Amino acid sequence: MSANPAVKLLIVDDHPLFRQGVRAALSICRDIVVVGEASSGEDALEWMNAAPPNLEPNAVVVDLNLPGMNGLELTRQLRLNYPGVGIVVLSVYESDEQAFNALRAGASAYRSKDVHPDELADVLRRVARGEYVINDVVLDDPKVAGRVLSQFRNLPQDVTSLQEMEFPLFTPLSDREIEVLERIAAGGSNREIAEALHISTQTVKNHISSILRKLSLNDRTQAVLYALRRGWIEAPGAIRSEPPSSDVEDDEDE
Structure with a gap:
């Protein structure tokens, strides 16, 4: 393990092959170290509770469709109990509605599982620093990020799509x-x-x-x-x- 990696990552996914693939893809990044894996939300919380100080992650990759405790509920629990951890929710396909729900649950970023390894590495570095990456808009000022996310999570419950929101930061355009x-x-x-x-x-x-x-x-x-x-x-x-x-x-x- 690097003496002082910028990112200490926990991977949470119920497919061993996918966890192995993420670990292998990030292995070339000297500043990113995978400190643990979990196959369910329950296992992830247990791992976090038992992690020694030198293995405490500052970033977590969470599969949206976990068995049992799903990815959204795990994200809520992680945000509540470990507010300093950056959470990247991954889904099989991109969806405005899923992105909306993930961010409301407390995720720092949302990506589809076909994300390029270089992009995932960059997102992980950013969320580990406390930034939020929303549709490629980076909120790197903690006060601004906190205000934006607070307003975002307080939107009416019947708003179910980023496209329905009169909110300038959430644009699907590059x-x-x-x-x-x-x-x-x-x-x-x-x-x-x-x-x-x-x-x-x-x-x-x-x-x-x-x-x-x-x-x-x-x-x-x-x-x-x-x-x-x-x-x-x-x-x-x-x-x-x-x-x-x-x-x-x-x-x-x-």
């Missing part, structure tokens, strides 16, 4: 997609957006298609209005201009 939407809001054509962001116009088109698919909308105007209402993008006047790149691919606008 940083690049947000940039594209901002440029669209400012009246930019595909070519102008491509030049400003140093990408090809085909890439811009791909981003727009992804945005519309994620938001279940039909055109870019609807997407801009949707994002403006939720505070995901700034008003067009606030968009900064950037010099065009000379090596942008010469695709045609739509």
